Amino acid sequence: MSPSSKETPVTHNHEETLVLVKPDGVERGLTGQILARIEAKGYVITELRMLTPTREMLVKHYEEHEGKPFFEPLVEFMGSGPVVAARVTGNRVIEGFRSLAGATEPTTAAPGTIRGDLGRDWGEQVQKNLVHGSDSTLSAERELGIWFG
Numbered sequence: 001m002s003p004s005s006k007e008t009p010v011t012h013n014h015e016e017t018l019v020l021v022k023p024d025g026v027e028r029g030l031t032g033q034i035l036a037r038i039e040a041k042g043y044v045i046t047e048l049r050m051l052t053p054t055r056e057m058l059v060k061h062y063e064e065h066e067g068k069p070f071f072e073p074l075v076e077f078m079g080s081g082p083v084v085a086a087r088v089t090g091n092r093v094i095e096g097f098r099s100l101a102g103a104t105e106p107t108t109a110a111p112g113t114i115r116g117d118l119g120r121d122w123g124e125q126v127q128k129n130l131v132h133g134s135d136s137t138l139s140a141e142r143e144l145g146i147w148f149g
């Protein structure tokens with residue numbers, strides 16, 4: 001059957017996102033498990049590095065949160081040790097990774113998600129939630145520039 005304008009076209013929405021395994025994830029030895037979940041979902045890691053980010057990088061990365069009460073503790077925590085940064089590609093990977101990561105707070109993140117299965121309740125320290133994933137194509141482009149130059 002030839003395609004007609006009434007048929008929904010199959011669209012391929014190839015995207016790139018920035019994934020960070022935060023210092024709590026690296027320190028707890030969860031990097032491998034986290035990256036394995038990303039690959040198991042069919043996404044491809046095309047660049048990977050481990051580094052302790054500078055304050056300058058973190059202030060840029062979290063600029064949308066500047067002025068919020070959790071900004072300073074967040075920047076301090078993110079610079080407290082090595083972070084693993086990954087450039088991850090795939091169809092609708094931005095939304096897909098955020099769904100894989102789960103809700104911001106590990107306590108309420110659904111079982112089956114990275115934060116729901118592996119995250120701990122650190123009390124007030126919500127910044128310790130294992131991973132970060134870009135939230136839009138614009139953020140992804142901006143953030144990949146910060147972490148991969």
Ligand SMILES: Nc1ncnc2c1ncn2[C@@H]1O[C@H](COP(=O)(O)OP(=O)(O)OP(=O)(O)O)[C@@H](O)[C@H]1O
Binds near residue numbers: 104124131
């Ligand atoms: N109330 C809070 N107290 C402490 N830290 C917070 C709080 N809210 C957010 N954060 C930290 O700031 C990060 C960015 O906040 P945002 O609201 O963008 O969450 P998110 O989109 O779930 O997380 P991310 O962007 O890191 O994937 C969170 O991942 C968390 O580490």
